[in-house]
Amino acid sequence: MKLSTVIEEFINEMISKEDGEIELKRNELAVQFSCVPSQINYVISTRFSPERGYIVESRRGGGGYIRITKVIPSDGGDVLSLINLVGENISFDDAKGMIKNCFDYEILTEKEAKIILAAINEKSLSLRQPEQDRVRAKVLKNILINIM
Amino acid sequence: MKLSTVIEEFINEMISKEDGEIELKRNELAVQFSCVPSQINYVISTRFSPERGYIVESRRGGGGYIRITKVIPSDGGDVLSLINLVGENISFDDAKGMIKNCFDYEILTEKEAKIILAAINEKSLSLRQPEQDRVRAKVLKNILINIM
DNA sequence: AAAATTAAGGTCAGAGAAGGTCAAAACATC
DNA sequence: GATGTTTTGACCTTCTCTGACCTTAATTTT
Numbered sequence: 001m002k003l004s005t006v007i008e009e010f011i012n013e014m015i016s017k018e019d020g021e022i023e024l025k026r027n028e029l030a031v032q033f034s035c036v037p038s039q040i041n042y043v044i045s046t047r048f049s050p051e052r053g054y055i056v057e058s059r060r061g062g063g064g065y066i067r068i069t070k071v072i073p074s075d076g077g078d079v080l081s082l083i084n085l086v087g088e089n090i091s092f093d094d095a096k097g098m099i100k101n102c103f104d105y106e107i108l109t110e111k112e113a114k115i116i117l118a119a120i121n122e123k124s125l126s127l128r129q130p131e132q133d134r135v136r137a138k139v140l141k142n143i144l145i146n147i148m
Numbered sequence: 149m150k151l152s153t154v155i156e157e158f159i160n161e162m163i164s165k166e167d168g169e170i171e172l173k174r175n176e177l178a179v180q181f182s183c184v185p186s187q188i189n190y191v192i193s194t195r196f197s198p199e200r201g202y203i204v205e206s207r208r209g210g211g212g213y214i215r216i217t218k219v220i221p222s223d224g225g226d227v228l229s230l231i232n233l234v235g236e237n238i239s240f241d242d243a244k245g246m247i248k249n250c251f252d253y254e255i256l257t258e259k260e261a262k263i264i265l266a267a268i269n270e271k272s273l274s275l276r277q278p279e280q281d282r283v284r285a286k287v288l289k290n291i292l293i294n295i296m
Numbered sequence: 297a298a299a300a301t302t303a304a305g306g307t308c309a310g311a312g313a314a315g316g317t318c319a320a321a322a323c324a325t326c
Numbered sequence: 327g328a329t330g331t332t333t334t335g336a337c338c339t340t341c342t343c344t345g346a347c348c349t350t351a352a353t354t355t356t
Contacts, residue, residue: 002332003332003333004331004333025315026316027313027314027315035333035334036334038315038316038317038333038334039333039334041316041317042331042333056271057269057271058315058316059314059315059340059341060339060340061313061314061315061342062150062313062341062342062343063150063152063153063313063314063341063342064313064314064315065314065315066315111260111295112259112260112263114294114295115260115263115264115267115291115295116263116267117294118290118293118295119264119267119268119287119290120267124283124286124290124291125283125286126283127279127283135272135274135283138271138273138274139272139273142266142267142269142272143272145266146262146263146265146266147259147262147263147266150341150342151342151343152342152343173304173305175304175305184344184345185304185305185306186307186308186343187342188305189305189306189307190342190343194341194342206305206306207304207305207350207351208303208304208305208349208350209303209305209349209350209351209352210303210351210352210353211303211304211351211352212303212304212350212351213304214305276317277339277340
């Protein structure tokens, strides 16, 4: 079996034991599996993405860590399939359509929808294309996974 | 846990016990936590900044002290003064402090705070510095303006 | 009253401790 | 052999901690 898969399964094991949320030390894990530290990043970014229902946070420096949280869908997975619709980049208009839908289906209040639209409009994401649509996709997916 | 975090929590504890305003002795604290005095400055400047809703005053010399006061965001639409605090750029940690403050004083619901944090964290705004802090400031200000 | 001493707190740069990024090389798959 | 996935390493950024040196205020000495 591939190392990445071994590490993935190890992390999965930890997550289920620890009830959905774990904290990793990147360097320790790398030593444990005799690989370079960046392999841990590879596993995390390919296997524990928002698309797959995970939130990942981290801190550098002394006392640094990587925290992985498995999100339990509160709505039967509707939001997760929404996240998977977003893709690598998304225009403001498309995103707006999605948010409007969420509002119509009462997944979001009016104020929540307003906040999200304010966060992802062209004025907020003052970046050139294709950068802007790329960041918008990340922001949107991140928001959605966090409200599941 | 890191020393800085321990000291931060100790100070937080004091602040809530003392009803929002405390006076510290820098050297005493340093002895208490067996660290150099300047570590206290480090904790204060990284954790109790104006962005996070604190005012810090101090006096040197005999009888010197450090006073930390937690600012209570004034009722209603004082979002404007928050916007001014944001400036042209803002770190995620500072922004997080601001949003937490808004939640504490019921300017934002938990879900609204979550959405905003998800929108402006490092994972969402996957850009290099100083670009990241600049875009974060724009996003945050835009959100605040839209919820006024 | 001026000078000296003592008692605070402030600043800043450097070292150390983590995690992040990116592209090239190696390996698989079709 | 072209394409996709995994592995690796060089280099980067961020966060924390420390110590040397500085500034200010109160107290004591002369």
